[in-house]
Structure formats: C-alpha cells, structure tokens
Amino acid sequence: MSVKSTAAGGPPAKGRGRTSPRGHAAKPRTGEPxxxxxxxxxxxxxxxxxxAIDLTPEELRGxxxxxxxxxxxxxxxxxxxxxxxxxxxxxLLGQEAAQIGSGxxxxxxxxxxxxxxxxxxxxxxxxxxxxxxxxxxxxxxGGWDPNENNFQLxxxxxxxxxxxxxGYAMGVAKDGADAAVIAYFGDGASSQGDVAEAxxxxxxxxAPVVFFCQNNQWAISxxxxxxxxxxxxQRAAGYGFPGVRxxxxxxxxxxxxxRAALEHARSxxxxxxxxxxxxxxxxxxxxxxxxxxxxxxxxEEWASKDPIARLKTYLEREGFADEDFYAGIDxxxxxxAKRVREGVRNMPNPGTMAIFENVYADxxxxxxxxxxxxxxxxxxxxxxxAGSSAGTGH
Amino acid sequence: MTQTMAVAKALNESLRKALENDPKVLIMxxxxxxxxxxxxxxxxLHKDFGEGRVIDTPLAESGIVGTAIGLALRGYxxxxxxxxxxxxxxxxxxxxxxxxxxxxxxxxxxxxxxxIRIPYGGGIGAVEHHSESPEALFAHIPGLxxxxxxxxxxxxxxxxxxxxxxxxxxxxxxKRRYWDKGxxxxxxxxxxxxxAVVAQxxxxxxxxxxxxxxxxxxxxxxxxxxEGRSLEVVDLRSLSPIDFDTIQASVExxxxxxxxxxxxxxxxxxxxxxxxITERCxxxxxxxxxxxxxxxxxxxxARLEEEYLPGLDRVLDAVDRALAF
Numbered sequence: 001m002s003v004k005s006t007a008a009g010g011p012p013a014k015g016r017g018r019t020s021p022r023g024h025a026a027k028p029r030t031g032e033p034x035x036x037x038x039x040x041x042x043x044x045x046x047x048x049x050x051x052a053i054d055l056t057p058e059e060l061r062g063x064x065x066x067x068x069x070x071x072x073x074x075x076x077x078x079x080x081x082x083x084x085x086x087x088x089x090x091x092l093l094g095q096e097a098a099q100i101g102s103g104x105x106x107x108x109x110x111x112x113x114x115x116x117x118x119x120x121x122x123x124x125x126x127x128x129x130x131x132x133x134x135x136x137x138x139x140x141x142g143g144w145d146p147n148e149n150n151f152q153l154x155x156x157x158x159x160x161x162x163x164x165x166x167g168y169a170m171g172v173a174k175d176g177a178d179a180a181v182i183a184y185f186g187d188g189a190s191s192q193g194d195v196a197e198a199x200x201x202x203x204x205x206x207a208p209v210v211f212f213c214q215n216n217q218w219a220i221s222x223x224x225x226x227x228x229x230x231x232x233x234q235r236a237a238g239y240g241f242p243g244v245r246x247x248x249x250x251x252x253x254x255x256x257x258x259r260a261a262l263e264h265a266r267s268x269x270x271x272x273x274x275x276x277x278x279x280x281x282x283x284x285x286x287x288x289x290x291x292x293x294x295x296x297x298x299x300e301e302w303a304s305k306d307p308i309a310r311l312k313t314y315l316e317r318e319g320f321a322d323e324d325f326y327a328g329i330d331x332x333x334x335x336x337a338k339r340v341r342e343g344v345r346n347m348p349n350p351g352t353m354a355i356f357e358n359v360y361a362d363x364x365x366x367x368x369x370x371x372x373x374x375x376x377x378x379x380x381x382x383x384x385x386a387g388s389s390a391g392t393g394h
Numbered sequence: 395m396t397q398t399m400a401v402a403k404a405l406n407e408s409l410r411k412a413l414e415n416d417p418k419v420l421i422m423x424x425x426x427x428x429x430x431x432x433x434x435x436x437x438x439l440h441k442d443f444g445e446g447r448v449i450d451t452p453l454a455e456s457g458i459v460g461t462a463i464g465l466a467l468r469g470y471x472x473x474x475x476x477x478x479x480x481x482x483x484x485x486x487x488x489x490x491x492x493x494x495x496x497x498x499x500x501x502x503x504x505x506x507x508x509x510i511r512i513p514y515g516g517g518i519g520a521v522e523h524h525s526e527s528p529e530a531l532f533a534h535i536p537g538l539x540x541x542x543x544x545x546x547x548x549x550x551x552x553x554x555x556x557x558x559x560x561x562x563x564x565x566x567x568x569k570r571r572y573w574d575k576g577x578x579x580x581x582x583x584x585x586x587x588x589x590a591v592v593a594q595x596x597x598x599x600x601x602x603x604x605x606x607x608x609x610x611x612x613x614x615x616x617x618x619x620x621e622g623r624s625l626e627v628v629d630l631r632s633l634s635p636i637d638f639d640t641i642q643a644s645v646e647x648x649x650x651x652x653x654x655x656x657x658x659x660x661x662x663x664x665x666x667x668x669x670x671i672t673e674r675c676x677x678x679x680x681x682x683x684x685x686x687x688x689x690x691x692x693x694x695x696a697r698l699e700e701e702y703l704p705g706l707d708r709v710l711d712a713v714d715r716a717l718a719f
Contacts, residue, residue: 087519087696116521138696141522156523157481158453191452193484219453221429227452293428350694352701359691366660370689377711 034231035245035277038252041305043313045252053256057320063104063251064315065329067096067308070120072333073129076340077119077136081286085344086136090117094249094281097307098214100124101254102182102276105262108150109179111172113165116154117214118184125151129336130343139350159185159192162211166198169207169265180265181209182258188219190235191227199239199271208265210258211236211273214248216280221293233275241271248278249307279305352378395581401543402572404550405435405511407580409473412557413443419557420465421448422458423475423511432477433513433572455485462508463493471507473557479514480523486531493562494537505560509553514542515606515656516703517570519696526693527657529605532564533634533666540634541587542566544608546576548631551584559587566633568606590637592644596626599650599716601709602641602667604630607654614709625713633663641667642674649680650716654709659687681719684712 036051055063074092081089092099099120106112106124114121122132131144135154142153155161165183172179189195190213202209213232217224228235236243242264246257254276261272279302283290315321356371399407412419421436421443427450430437440448451458455476462472476482482489489510496506516525533540539561543549549567556563585591593608594615601611608629615625626644630636645651651671653664664685671683686704694702 088521135521135695138519138521140695141692156521157483188453191454191457193454193456219424220432221425221427222450222453226450287432292430349697352698355689355691355694355698355702364690366690370691374689377708380711381707 035247036253036257037247037250038256039250039310039314041249041310043310043317045314048253048256051253051256051260053252053259055252055255057315057318060311060315061321061325063100063255064308064311064321065332066100066104066120066123067251067311068329069333069336070096070100070123071308072337073123073340074119076337077133078282078286080133080341080344081136086133086286087138088136088285088287090136090285091280091282092117092119094279094302094307095214095216095276096120097251097311098248098254098276098278101251102184102212102258102274105255105258106182107179107262109177110262111150111152111165111168111179111181113152113161113168113181113183114154115158115161115184115186115189116156117186118154121184122149122151125149127151129340130347133340133344134347137344137347139347159189159194159198161185162189162195162198163201165209165211166202166205166207166271169202169209169271170205172208173206178266179208180262181207182212182262183209184212184214186213186219187215187217187224187227187232188222189213190232199235199241199273202271203239203241206268206270208268209271210261210265211271212258212261213273213275214278215275216248216278218280218284218290218294220284220288221290223294231275233273236271236273241273243273243275245275245277248276249302249305249310251307251311278307396577396579398575399546399550399578400573400575401546401549401568402433402435404546404578405553405567406437406439407578408550408553409436409439410442412473412554413439413447416471416557418469419447419471419473421473421475422451422462423449424451424453424458424477426450426475431475433569435511435513435567435572436475455481455483456488459485459488459493459508459510462510463488463496463506466506466508467504471509471557473509473511476510476512478520478524479512479526479528482510482512482528485510489532489538489562489564490535494535497561498537506562507557507560508562509556509559509565510562511553511565511567513569513572514566515568515570516693516699517606519699521696522693525696525699527655527688529564529566529633529655530657530662533663537562538634539563539588539632540566541632542568542605543631544568544571544593544603544605544629545574547578548629550578550580552587552631555584555587566605571606571609574609588632588635588637590628590630590632590640592626592640593629594625594627596624596648598624598626598648599652599713600626600628600641600644600648601652601654601713602628602630602644603654604633604663605656607656607704610704610706610709611654614706614713617706617710618713623713623717630663636663636667636670638667638670638674641671645671645675646678649678650719651675651679651683652686652709652712652716653683654686654704654712655688656703657688658690659685660690662687681716684716686712 103124233243
C-alpha cells in the first residue's frame with residue numbers, strides 16, 4: 001500500500017497553507033501558495049507547478065455552458081419553491097465551478113456519492129434535472145436509479161455517504177476494476193464521526209476514493225472556524241493520504257485537481273482529499289435566512305470571485321466564444337427552465353398506497369396487513385360517499 | 395401571572411429562565427447561537443448569555459452528546475439541541491451506551507443531568523429525516539426519562555423541570571405545534587413532570603395521546619360531542635415513566651381505550667400502554683385497547699404525509715370500532 005504523494009497528488013499537507021503560532025488557520029486568500037489556481041478571479045490564466053491543464057476552446061465553452069445551465073436550473077428551482085411548487089430547495093449558487101469541474105473530471109465508470117446540493121455534479125452525470133426535484137417537491141425521497149448514471153441518491157444526513165463511498169471503493173478494488181469513487185461532503189460534515197471513520201477506512205484499505213469537500217464557508221449559520229482549527233485539506237495528512245486545497249471557484253483548477261486525484265485513486269495509490277474553497281452565495285436552503293448570521297460585505301467579496309464571470313472574461317479575452325455562442329446558451333437556458341417548470345408542475349403526486357411500497361425487497365406480512373386495513377378504511381369513505389349521494393338523490 | 399405565547403416562545407422563555415436561575419446550565423447544539431436555532435427556540439440567548447453558555451457546536455451529534463456528558467460529569471447541566479429527529483442517530487450510541495447507563499455503572503456516585511431536546515414528528519411538509527417519531531427507541535432504554543409537552547404551558551414548565559432533573563431527559567418537542575398559542579402561567583408551581591393529565595373529561599371512551607396528537611384527540615372529542623359521544627382525553631406528557639395510574643383511573647370509568655401516536659404502531663408506545671392497561675383493567679374493559687398511529691413503513695414524502703399521519707377521521711374510526719364491541 002502506498003499513500004506517498006505523487007506529482008499528480010501533490011505533496012501531502014506539508015508546506016501547504018499557513019498556521020498562526022496558536023495553530024489557527026490563517027485566512028487563505030485566492031492566489032496564495034496553498035491554493036491551486038489556474039484561472040484568477042480576473043480571468044487571467046496562470047500555471048501551477050503540480051497541476052497542468054490544456055483544454056481546447058470547445059472544452060472551455062463546454063464548461064461555461066455547464067455552469068450557466070446549472071445556475072439557471074438552480075434559479076428556476078428557487079423560483080418554483082417561492083411559488084409553492086417545491087417544498088424546499090438547497091441552492092448551489094456560487095459552487096458551480098466546484099461541481100462542474102469535479103463532475104467533468106469523472107469517467108462514466110466512476111461512481112459519485114453526493115450530498116443533497118450536488119445539482120451541478122448531477123448535470124455532468126447526465127441525471128435528468130427533473131429527477132432531482134422530486135424529493136424537494138415532496139413526491140418521493142429521491143427515487144432515481146443510482147446505477148443508471150453511477151450517481152447515488154442525494155443523502156440528507158450529514159456525512160453518511162462518505163462511508164458508503166469508501167465501502168463502494170473497497171468493492172471496486174476487490175473487483176480489480178480501475179474505476180474511482182468520489183464522495184462529496186461539506187465543511188460542516190468534516191466534523192462528523194462518519195467522515196473521520198471514512199478517512200480511516202479509506203486509508204487503511206487503500207480504497208480508490210476521492211473525498212471532495214466543498215468548503216462553502218458556512219454550515220447553515222456556523223462558519224468553518226466552528227468546525228476546524230486547521231484548513232480542512234490538512235486533515236488528510238493525519239490519516240496518511242494527500243490533501244490539497246483548490247480554488248473552488250476556478251473550474252479549470254477544480255477539473256485539473258480532481259482529475260489528478262481520481263487518477264491517483266484509480267492507479268492504486270489510495271484515497272485523496274480535495275478541499276474546494278468556495279462560497280455558498282445563497283441561503284443554506286430556502287428556509288434559511290443568512291442575514292441573521294453573516295455580513296453582506298463577505299458575500300460581495302465572494303461575488304467578485306464568481307466562477308462563471310471569470311471564465312467568461314477568459315473566453316472573451318482569448319476570443320474563444322462569439323455572440324452566437326452566448327445567444328445559443330441563453331436559448332438553451334430558457335428551454336431548460338421551461339422544461340423544468342412544466343415538468344415540476346406536472347409531476348404527479350404519488351398514490352396513497354405508495355406509502356406501503358418498497359418497504360422490503362422480499363415483502364412483509366405486517367406491511368401487507370396494514371396495507372389491506374388501510375385500503376379497507378379508505379374504501380369505507382367511498383362507500384359512505386356513494387351511500388350519501390344516493391340518499392340525496394344526486 | 396398568565397401570558398399568551400406559542401410553544402416555541404414558551405420553550406425559549408423557559409431556557410432563558412433556566413440560564414438565569416442556574417449558572418451551570420449550558421445550551422449546546424448546531425446553529426443555536428447567532429441564528430437562534432433553525433426553529434428559533436434559542437433566539438436571543440446567545441446575545442444575552444454569551445457564547446460561553448450558548449454554544450454553537452461542530453456539526454457532529456455524537457460529539458455534542460458525548461461532550462455534554464463530559465460537561466455534566468464536571469458539574470454542568472447541558473441542554474442539548476438535536477436539530478431534527480432524524481439527525482439524532484449519530485448520537486444514539488452515546489445516549490444508549492453511556493448517558494443512560496453511567497449512573498448505574500458508577501453505583502449512583504455520579505449524576506448525568508443532561509437534557510436532549512429533539513423537535514419531532516411530521517406535518518410540516520419537510521424532506522426525509524425531518525418528520526420522524528423515534529420516541530419509543532429512547533423510552534425502551536433504562537436510565538433515560540422521556541417526556542413530550544403538547545401545549546405552551548407544559549413546554550414552559552416541563553423543560554425547566556427536565557433541566558432540574560438529575561437524570562438524563564429526552565425532551566421531545568412537537569415541531570408542528572411550535573406555533574400554536576396558549577396560556578402560560580409563569581408563576582404557577584407545576585405538578586410532577588411525569589404525571590399524565592386529563593385534558594378533556596368524558597365518559598364513553600378514553601383517548602391517550604402525547605405531544606402533537608393531543609390536539610388531534612381534543613378535536614376528535616369535540617367532533618364526537620356533536621354526535622352525542624363523550625370522549626375523555628388523557629395527555630400522557632411523559633413516556634418514561636408513564637403515569638399508568640391516571641390512565642387506569644380513566645379507563646375504569648370509561649371501559650374503553652384508544653392510544654394515539656404518530657410513531658409507527660408496531661412496537662410503539664401504544665403497545666406498552668395496551669399491555670399494561672389490559673393487565674390493570676381487564677375486568678373494566680368493554681373492548682380491546684386499540685391503537686392509532688403510523689404504519690410500518692418509512693415516513694413518506696411530504697405529499698403523502700396527510701394520509702400517513704393519523705388525523706381526526708382515523709381517531710374517530712378507532713373510537714367507532716371500540717364502541718362497537
């Protein structure tokens with residue numbers, strides 16, 4: 001088993017990030033040595049010693065398109081929640097680069113274990129966006145087939161999926177397959193015991209899993225300082241695998257780093273932790289009110305690091321995209337929004353008896369009994385209604 | 395001195411009073427600080443009592459309860475908030491293997507005055523893990539006390555009594571009743587934390603319920619009264635221990651009992667009550683004890699919860715069946 005760093009994985013925690021004498025993490029700034037960046041907030045292309053990327057203009061336009069459409073989908077979902085069509089929505093606004101960059105780094109045979117906010121990653125896995133909306137509308141708890149796109153169901157309980165991803169990766173290794181697994185989680189989840197245990201298992205079994213932490217700075221109302229005294233990526237060192245912090249608003253850097261991390265895993269070198277340093281521009285969910293706990297200035301500061309704007313600046317500076325391209329994306333966005341809007345409004349409620357479906361794979365006499373009792377109970381109303389309407393002569 | 399307040403406000407005032415009365419009381423949990431909790435139960439407490447006493451914790455339920463145990467061992471009285479019912483399970487190990495048993499393990503030499511507040515139950519249109527009723531899983535554990543208020547007055551007083559209790563108390567808050575208002579007499583001395591009360595007197599049948607279902611049972615009693623039936627409603631308030639004497643006295647008068655809860659019927663609190671009351675009241679019972687509750691199925695998506703949750707009709711249906719015997 002090797003957990004040594006590689007050129008692809010970058011050196012382990014040593015030398016990355018700075019700590020103050022008391023051990024508190026210094027506030028990382030974009031552009032500091034510990035942060036992998038290939039495209040600055042101003043749209044300048046920069047190089048990094050450990051992570052290179054060479055994309056064609058078409059690939060760059062593709063990433064731009066992914067991010068714009070994902071953002072539009074997200075905005076439409078927020079609107080649908082406001083209109084009462086969805087019960088809840090967890091917006092990914094601001095995290096498009098972290099999700100598109102990492103998602104586009106995966107291969108079809110890789111497997112993705114998301115949280116409940118990975119709408120952009122789902123997009124890169126060709127999951128129908130409408131599938132994501134069922135649980136937020138309240139018609140199901142997810143319901144898509146995870147094996148169709150190697151994209152697991154959204155997991156609401158914080159951090160649980162990191163262990164599932166690790167176990168899945170252990171299975172991949174046992175099978176001798178060369179696929180990798182990627183587990184998404186957040187800065188808040190990094191405090192969970194399950195995540196610590198996932199790190200332990202992945203390290204001990206050299207599982208081909210990439211732990212992809214989107215540090216969006218806020219776990220509902222709690223800033224990252226409430227979760228960790230050291231930058232999260234540095235935790236990997238204690239478990240014996242490499243960790244790296246990437247500018248999570250830089251889609252090129254996220255793509256390059258995640259590709260390298262997945263290749264590290266696929267090539268038998270075990271797990272790796274990627275911390276995508278980003279920002280949750282919106283509320284935790286539509287029920288949250290961030291004005292109670294964070295400053296507007298902070299949000300504005302992060303707005304200037306917007307992942308889409310910086311790629312657009314780059315595309316324009318290099319002459320990689322023309323007006324037709326942007327117009328085409330606008331039209332596609334409108335079509336997507338329309339499809340989502342209509343799809344959600346036409347999403348049927350499940351029948352009442354769906355309550356009793358899929359409780360067990362092999363069935364259960366107890367469930368059968370309760371289903372029959374409830375069906376008879378419901379039928380009694382229909383009988384009564386039929387009786388009363390007959391009685392009134394209608 | 396009587397004030398009108400909602401359940402959420404009553405809990406907030408109760409926590410404030412506990413913090414004022416006892417410097418050892420601490421509040422711990424996710425987002426309980428500046429945000430005031432996702433349901434605002436700790437609203438304003440962080441501002442007034444500081445982060446030394448109203449503690450935003452890392453996002454780790456086992457850690458929250460485990461460290462609360464340590465603080466209790468050191469002489470503090472932690473009041474822990476678990477954000478939603480479905481999120482308590484990482485802490486279940488600490489609660490069951492440590493919190494519940496340490497007093498016995500130490501032959502009574504240590505006390506664990508920890509309160510774990512859990513918003514529970516459905517009816518708010520939430521996503522998965524936000525609508526569950528796991529109270530039986532805790533009531534089944536020796537060493538834990540389990541209570542659930544149904545109204546603002548009980549919310550106010552029972553929480554303070556739970557905090558004053560030297561045993562660990564799992565305090566289940568009916569989240570869909572947070573916004574229900576009622577009278578709270580903040581000067582009246584409360585009765586025993588674990589006593590049940592007759593919330594509505596009646597003569598034909600007894601309904602026993604707790605937490606969110608008490609209101610449904612009271613509505614059922616009102617609806618039945620229109621049809622000339624007299625339903626007695628017992629608000630259990632405590633699930634461990636259970637005040638069987640009060641239920642027994644009621645059933646001896648009415649001869650019939652229906653137990654109502656949101657939690658699945660199978661192995662639920664109703665099973666224990668049915669068994670005990672059958673033992674105690676065998677010759678008074680005119681009908682078997684019936685139960686109304688959740689199905690043996692995962693809590694459904696929000697669009698189905700209205701059908702899933704026992705409502706007025708299902709309670710009255712059970713009443714009909716019990717009276718038909």
